[in-house]
Amino acid sequence: MQSQLSVKHLLGIKELKKEDIQLIFETADQFKLVLNRPIKKVPSLRDITIANVFFENSTRTRLSFELAEKRLSADVVNFSSSSSSVKKGETLLDTVNNILAMKVDMVVLRHSSVGAAHFLARNVNANIINAGDGTHEHPTQALLDAFSIREKLGEVAGKKVCIFGDILHSRVALSNIFALQKLGAEVMVCGPNTLIPKYLGELGVKIEYDLKKALQWCDVANVLRIQLERQTIKYFPSLREYSLYYGINKELLDSLNKEIVIMHPGPINRGVELSSDVADSHHSIILDQVENGVAVRMAVLYLLAGKQGQ
Amino acid sequence: MSKRSILDNELLQITLDRLCQQLIENHDQFEESVILAIQPRGVIVGERIKSILEKSLKKKVAFGHLDVTFHRDDFRRKEAPLKANATIVPFIIEDKRVILVDDVLYTGRTVRAALDAMIAFGRPKDVELLALVDRKFGRDLPIEAQYVGKEVICLETEHVQVDLHEENKxxxxxxxxxxxxxK
Structure with missing residues (x-):
């Protein structure tokens, strides 16, 4: 029975073993129980200080990490680049080393450059948790997505999961593909041709361009946002046209005549990728994902901190 | 490595029966009393005590599982962290008389963590401790059990191993x- 992770940092799902993911889930199950108690706090990390270093905007992830850290009794410092000396020209490594000089044990990093977390893990002496690096990976999101599927459907293995939308610019998509495949699910992606990376098929992922066929195939639809902020050229004529071809609405779901689980990592652009009546329907587990996010992040922090004393 | 048996089948049953008699002496009909067993092996001992109590009282006795993993004071000081088990407390602890149950009482640190974990569910009226085996003279904390199955005096190089049929058949x-x- 494995009781600790095989890694010192959580940089991506790619570096994790299947057993690591299962251990995180089993630990998260217990933290979910803790979160539903009158006193939602345990003292495990009371001697640990964690810095949340965010070079990109975030609502859910930052709040979720901060709550997870506080529920574990860790001390927390928050850093966001917009109000910092990064504007004066300080490098990432200098910024983080200065934070670590104030005796910080773990760093949760979000950065717009691919590999930023890997770079820090090689160069500083602290546990690094990747909270999203550019268009590369967002491991805790994939873990909480898979955890939510496991909770809703009993298990992940053998399930058919389709990821819809802007696959090209999505770190959530890549991390999800790795996590779901490691846990034994079948993965499909669906979106306009221009937003599906050329070599994605080599990961063993099915590719479908027809929204209805993809919905017909899958048990779980994980719908992504169109990341206009990362798009430097036009990949489709207009949001209105995207929504006509790839927006999921109530009539479409009703016409399928089957049970389907709708997920979204947030933030939702209502009326673009999902209509409001779908986002708020009984198919949707979007708010369960947010709730599970805290438990899964508590498990990751707890298990990584456990590696630290050695 | 050598080992010697200190309690077996028949004697264990007599011990458990005696502990239950003592519990009934102090808690009468168990109206305000609940059993909270510490994971993992305290739960097996607790289940047995619960079934004996229910047989003689002819009523249900409130029973919960308490996992202390996240409250331990040796986290990050041990070689590998322990794996967490479920905490199931299907009753309100507020103003109840709680009986904590564990298999072996030694340093008292597990019980300290259990008290900490329990408080998250409310403020009990009072708390007692039942230990199947009490290793005397090894305490790190001022904690004693009210109900003791067997007292054992042993050296630091010795340890108590509890094999129960629920676990290994x-x-x-x-x-x-x-x-x-x-050494």
Whole structure:
């Protein structure tokens, strides 16, 4: 029975073993129980200080990490680049080393450059948790997505999961593909041709361009946002046209005549990728994902901190 | 490594029966009393005590599982962290008389963590401790059990091994193990 992770940092799902993911889930199950108690706090990390270093905007992830850290009794410092000396020209490594000089044990990093977390893990002496690096990976999101599927459907293995939308610019998509495949699910992606990376098929992922066929195939639809902020050229004529071809609405779901689980990592652009009546329907587990996010992040922090004393 | 049996099948049953009699003496009909067993092996001992109590009282006794993993004071000081088990407390602790149950009482640190974990569910009226085996003279904290199955006096190089049939399908046996290799 494995009781600790095989890694010192959580940089991506790619570096994790299947057993690591299962251990995180089993630990998260217990933290979910803790979160539903009158006193939602345990003292495990009371001697640990964690810095949340965010070079990109975030609502859910930052709040979720901060709550997870506080529920574990860790001390927390928050850093966001917009109000910092990064504007004066300080490098990432200098910024983080200065934070670590104030005796910080773990760093949760979000950065717009691919590999930023890997770079820090090689160069500083602290546990690094990747909270999203550019268009590369967002491991805790994939873990909480898979955890939510496991909770809703009993298990992940053998399930058919389709990821819809802007696959090209999505770190959530890549991390999800790795996590779901490691846990034994079948993965499909669906979106306009221009937003599906050329070599994605080599990961063993099915590719479908027809929204209805993809919905017909899958048990779980994980719908992504169109990341206009990362798009430097036009990949489709207009949001209105995207929504006509790839927006999921109530009539479409009703016409399928089957049970389907709708997920979204947030933030939702209502009326673009999902209509409001779908986002708020009984198919949707979007708010369960947010709730599970805290438990899964508590498990990751707890298990990584456990590696630290050695 | 050598080991010697200190409690087995028949004697264990007599001990458990006696502990239940003592509990009934103090808690009468268990109206305000609940059993909170510490994961993992305290739960097995607790289940047995619960079934004996229910047989003689002819009523249900409130029973919960308490996992102390996240409250331990040796996290990050041990070689590997322990794996967490479920905490199931299907009753309100507020103003109840709580009986904590564990298999072996030694340093008292697990019980300290259990008290900490329990408080998250409310403020009990009072708390007692039942230990199947009490290793005397090894306490790190001022904690004592009100109900003791068997007292054992042993050296630091020895340890108590509890084999219960629920866990390994074999016979019930409690051993005193002497570890000769590491002194």
């Amino acid at each position: 074999g016979e019930d046996k409690i051993w005193l193990v002497t570890n000769n290799d590491k």
